[in-house]
Amino acid sequence: MSPFSLDEKELLLYQPNRPPFLMIDFVSEVLPGKFANGYKNLNEDEWYFPIHFPGNPNMPGALQLEALAQMLTVAITTLPGLKGKVTHAISHEVKFKKEVKPGRKYEIQTKIINWNRGICKGLGQGFTDGELACEAKMTITIPEILKSFLPK
Template identity: 65%
Template sequence: MVGKSFSLSANELQLYQPNRYPFLMIDRVTDVMPGKYAIGFKNLTNNEWYFPKHFENHPNMPGALQLEAMAQMLTVAITTIDGLKGKITHALEHTVRFKKEVLPGDRLDIKAELISWKRGIGKGRGICTVEGVEVSSADMTITIPEILERYLPNNGKI
């Protein structure tokens, strides 16, 4: 399950993360240990699609997109496990905390740690920082439905 750590370019990332522009919230994965953690970043510019409306005259990154960045990084920690490349994940539960605004020109550093992975359910923790200062964090539970369904009563059928 766990091998050596490696990095993923913007193109390689798309082999493991199903989101695409404009909803891909990661530019690069600098270090991933399959089944353990993933670390990377998102560079934010005034050209981001959400800045003109969130908020006019005071643009900042929506909290929901910070959470999405952490969930996507946790997905990378899971989908880099052998046999899970490119699998679709869904959110089950997130508890998130926001501490500071994220502004155009910032580099959002994203870290996600997989705490447990069992029967298609992953529990993990994500932290976003800007210049070493924590701006948001989340405790997350996500699933790969294709795997989870195998463990549901009646093979996932209601």
């Protein structure tokens, strides 16, 4: 299979989050089961900028991490039979390096390290202005699949 892109409408087929909590605008390249890359344009009118923080708006770290997790989800849910499946976080180890400001593009790169029995271990990085802003080791699951492997 070759990498492909997903526009904002196609993305909704694979990512169960919806605006205003959808933290991805476009998937520029995805290779199912391997990686997904894309971005979020941070418009001045994003719902979180007026409150985080007045006079110094920036994208909350939790939402930067959420964007990485959502993109990693796309790397999984584009696999055959997984379209639109809900994922849950199991663990995250995250480092924040730079504030992400309004009017910028938050570029997201994720890759799958391991995918087995409904559990995905992956890496994600978020960039703004060509600089690393956030990076995370993530473990996420598709509970529907994981449940089938748990003892009864």
